[in-house]
Amino acid sequence: MIFYSDKYSTRHHFKALSSDFKALLLLTIVFGLTGCGNNESNVSSGNKTGTLYWGNGTEPQSLDPQIATGVPEHHIISALMEGLVLKDRKTLEPRPGVAESWDITKNGTVYTFKLRDSARWSNGDKHIAQDYVWSWWRALQPALGNLYAYMLFPIKNAQQYYEGDITDFSEVGVKAIDDQTLQVTLNYPTPYFLQLLDHYSLFPVHQATIEKFGTADQRGTRWTYEGNLVSNGPFQLVDWKINRRIVVQSNPYYWDANNVSLKEIVFIPIENIVTEERMFRAGQLHVTSSLPADKISTYREANDPELRVAPYLGTYYYRLNVRKPQFQDPRVRRALAMSVDRQRLVDNITRGGQIPAYAMTPPGTMGYYPKSDLKFDPKGARRLLAEAGYPNGEGFPATEILYNTNEGHRKIAVALQEMWKKNLNVDIRLLNQEWKVYLNSESAGEYEISRAGWIGDYVDPNNFLDLFLCGGGNNRTGWCNEEYDRLILDVAPSKSSHKERLEVFQQAETMLLNEMPIIPIYTYTTVQLVDSSVKNFDANIMNAASYKDIYLQVNQE
């Protein structure tokens, strides 16, 4: 009996302990799961404190402006850093940035920038003209792996230096005359050069910081980490939690700090756009990066003022591999292009307000509206195909549309497949590949038709038309026309007036459309949700936000 009661009491003791423990565990879990504090949404608290919550797509690869390439990186870097010249938040016209003024010589090749005396780095260091010479030298180091090095190529000898034909950097056309004066010499007049200065690959970087954490051309040092990064823009980096958030706060040393209204921006990487939309609805974001295509019509029908659809400087197109026997005849290529009903495609399939494209360059690029005789003409297309030896599509070789695995691309490919079957009676199959496999096939020329898209780096027809130079890395169609190359490389740069230059581009564009190595499909739009409290965030074709101008204000109703 004693043994029994003893055991019983021990068990009892354990039971008491364990129920205490259980209660403790339960409390820990409840607090762990719920935390403490109030339940105010990000948007309403942010509107009070001046904090903007920004849905930013993916985790940025890097915040080094000479390594980064993506749109999410661009957003953050443009809050942290600033070039010599800014863009107007509506029209994208050049506006003074670090440079308060500039002179351009009559022949348009020598630019002299006057830097602000008040320009400072975020650690208080004086920001001088030599910073640009050093930064651009760094941008041109091949070891750094800068994918945007070509943005500097309009500068005299920059390309030669990058490719190793010149080893003395002093021969490159950039000189600091004194602390406040920077002189840049170009190869030839480049009307879009001022725009390039607002591209992050030409942003200045802080030499002392970079050298503190490694050598100048070393990739992936820790200089861009929170606490290390020194920048010259309206905001400075204060927090970077991987896959969670990047927080920037206003930079007191910024030359225009008095006119910066936002105190803080929280960039949240959200890969899943469905989640992003839910977060917006729950008041956790002021701005989303995107909106799922199947939700657009719901927002449209509700006339939701938070929905924003704006034209975007980009073209969705199909490449035709002209090395394949069926595409060697331009008539076949044109027949395919003419039998695509673009209006129906954007109205019923993509449904994001996209604009049917009949030329490669988006309309309105620097005042350029490409003329095109391409239209939806199934009869004409059938005639052309018959002339090329495939009457009623008979004998047309097996052809596949290659696209990277993505529901949106698949829907478009299915629609085109159906249009070509109906209008030309040709059977075309679909082939989807995972992104990197698709890139591999496309650059190796292992495809017949492949889907493609190009988003402009700067607003100029040159950026769209020079894709199709003979053997260009982004051409990938095998198409080559020496006359076309001459127009883009020699004739256009030699024209001094804007009008004459656009005429040359029109000539080249017409040539491209007659030969049709690509099928333009639509001009992109950006579709996003913007909370009504976000002011001064104007839609523009680069979808570039001017964070220094944005302020938050709750509408009085």
Added chain:
Amino acid sequence: MYRFAISRLLQAIPVLLMVITVTFFLVHSAPGGPFSADKAVPPEVIKALEEQYNLNQPVWQQYLSYLGDVIQGDFGPSFKYPGRTVNELITAGLPITAELAFYAMLVALGVGITAGVGASMRPNTMQDYLPMTGAMIGICMPSFLLGPLLVLIFGIHLDWLPVSGWGDIPGDKILPSITLGTGYAAYIARLSRGGMLEVLSQDYIRTARAKGLSERLIIVKHALRGGLIPVVAFLGPAFAGLLAGSFVVETIFQIPGLGRFYVQAAFNRDYTLILGMTIFLSTLIILFNLLSDMLAIWLNPKLRQEIRGTN
């Protein structure tokens, strides 16, 4: 027991080596490299990058030097995120994924065992059918459906709980934990019901009943220990599965855990990150299996005897 653990750990070495080798050659033979991009990459850049990450060496040489680094616990730099090491990315994501897996496990065990044991007490009655039907639905319901459904109901319509995040807003850990735990809860319910039914038909339970012990005492004191052995055996693989399989839940709820990196790494051909994560997760799976086996031995006197017998 110690000898058992040590021999199992020794067996793990060739298994891990196999995992490393197969993964290494698989990722290196996948089409498309880490630096291919939509925009053409100049040859100068490709050359510089390959030099920097030793990709210009023969693959076997890369393999050997990688193996050397891994033995020293260094998974190397990430290709996609210059400046981040794989160790750093794992360290950043692991606590979050582990916490998520822990809460999901609590949900799974709490709900699963209660439902399973309850069902086994009155087999073939409503008390059995209802939770078991629920469990069947729970097993079939994928988390990519359950998650958004819960968010729609509790996050958007009722507005009780946050729709996303992890530790940012009070209560944001509840929905992800439930979403991730539900499938496992359902599985555990079925396992514990089966285990309990088997134990409850044993002679020693009949003896206990004959002694006049209360049903509650019989279940708690005599039946549970034996009845839950299948659940314990399932815990190891389940916890490893929760860690590795949290990707969907992490994506739905915007949780900065490991899973998102793992999947993105494969898309990005971030060789070192894929390898690092695979090795890390394999190690965890091996360890958790070992732990749950040891727990099962500790709980089951028969197995203990067998081990002694073989030693």
